[in-house]
Amino acid sequence: MNKQYKLIGFVAFILIVFIGFKVYDVSASPEQMNLTVSTELGEADQMEDIQFIAHTFNYTNYQQSPNFEFRDGSFQNLNNQSMFEAMDYHFSPSVNSLIDRYRSFVRGKSQSPNHFTETDNHVIYTAFMSDVDWNVRGSDKLLISSLNKSTEEEKDFEVNLQIPDGSSSYYYSVVDTYVNYSELTIIVNTYNSTNEEELTLIYEFDIENPTDTLTPVAHLESELGQGGKVQVSTNVNPANRYIPLRHLYDIEETMYGEMIYSSVDFYVYDRQTQELTAIPSFEDSATMVDGDDSSDNSQSDTANENNGTSDDYSPDEMIVLTENESVYVAQNKGESVEWYTFNVESADLQQVGTLDMANESIGREFVDYYQTTFNNTMHVSDGKLYASGVDFNQEIGAPVFQVSDLASLEILFYGAIQTDDPELNEVLEISVYEYEIIPDGLESND
């Protein structure tokens, strides 16, 4: 046996060092961190319809920087996932929920959250061929699938899209899909990299009466005129009748290639009549009552008179949100917003009242990197206004949330995401991604 001392020595050395390393790894690793909703006003159960991914970063201990998923009112530490769960994890709570519940339906489909629309009874998928086959470029072939949740019946369609005469595009993407089963309203963005022409087109498709080719029912840039860019509101309820749109024009390009828009108009697209209606500016609205006219006018003037500098231009002066048959319009005043209801037929604004906001930017931060959407952090669902943002009162910002009742204009909930450990909060940065509202009745879990 003495002749094997080297072998025994090497093996023992390896075992001792590896076991020692594992023991050190476990003992030296920081305690598992938990995130909580710290409530400043109201009850945290108001957060139950909100879901998002929280990314944490600890400047003093990189290892203590886990990601969390907030779903159904509680946080799940994503570091606790098994190896195979982590492999399939998608950084969108709604897509994860669909994979959990309808794995075979999601198979073979692009896993982008805006390609799936869920209603009480159906899951609808709308995406282009190029979204699943990256070798295909400029495909105008739209893939549409519907899943009946109760019967598990799946229907698949391949539809060719026509785009307006004289236009040709290389890139197609689905911006959003509205559903009143079996009718779909599909908003498509196309981009031609040669002439940099960008089109926002609206198509209608009936799952029960499918056609092979779709022609656009609306070409927004053409209808709005003046060039510029059209942005579509993000949406919570796919059955909403009206789709808010923001038209940015009078474009200037900075020396850094940044596009600055000095004029902005808001519209709503009526899915029933397929017509656009302009939202009047606050100063133009004849039926606006009881408002603080002097301050209203000064804010409108600021928006209209600015000459393209980012400091004096606020594209978020007006807020337009919709739910079912209602259109809500608000004037952004920083610490508060002045709410109005908009009558589409008469094009009148009726003042509702003032809602205090937790801070001057909550819900009004622009976060869409592709600039095709707006209302990314403010939504209306079940008569409640949901707003999220970042509170920079501390040295490191904390994500904050506000839930308000739109009928009474009362704040139902206001709070932030933090850890239980005040010292840890000092060195921890928390960022929120894939912020989504799940309306009542659409349970995200199994």
Next chain:
Amino acid sequence: MSHSVKSFIKLTSFELERISKVFFGLIGFTLISNLIGYIFPILRFNQDIEEYMISQNISVEMAHDALGPFSFDRVLNSGWIAFPIVIGVTSIGLYALFTWYREWFGKNTFAYRLFMLPVPRTQVFFSKLVTIYIGIYSLIAVQMLSVFGGYQLTNWLIADAVMDPNPLISLIHSNFLFAYLFPVDTGLYFTINLIGLTGILVVFTIILLERSYALKGFGLGLMYAGFVIVLGILPHFIGEFAGNRYLLFYSELMIITYILLALASIGSIIWSRHLINRKITI
């Protein structure tokens, strides 16, 4: 202890004895290179602070505030740490070839005596494989100890106030090289080791094919290696071939890859066993 286990231990011990000088040489090279790597960035950091103080005419504290703390990450990412790892991996790769060919091309044709030993020939095969793995894990273990020692050394040489507060284990977890070398992520470590084991077994099979069928065997071995590589990466192109990147979920893709790599490893062992027992010429 059964006779076959005893003979296997003796063979492995014999193989280890033959290569131990190389292993000790690699261990020594790793430690010396690492030591330079622990000291050099600190000297550089102090030099930067000094130059900044002189150029800006400010105090040490202000220079530290301006240039930020000293992070051990700077040491771990230096070439003095990465280079011996690259040398170690390359040496062990070459040793996988050397361990077989020296039996034929040494001073005497040692292969004749080795294969005439009254033990199953597959024990020769596995003793060489185990010796390689002892070499690999020894070097990793030395690197682990070296990093711990280096961290202590850095703490002695750098004032606490200037040292980045990130603990060592946090830096190891976030380091690109150590994420593969050290068992910090079980799934990743399993994957890397499975790929490595399959690679070594395929190299052994190519050598035995060449020893059995000369040039034709070498050609066949290269084809086999190509086949295994295609087998390993094929699942990741299923989506491309099918025109749908989302045909399989990533976990399914990895399970298929693991199964194919395991099959390739088992296939290599079976084929090598056949060659070593029936085809090899001395």
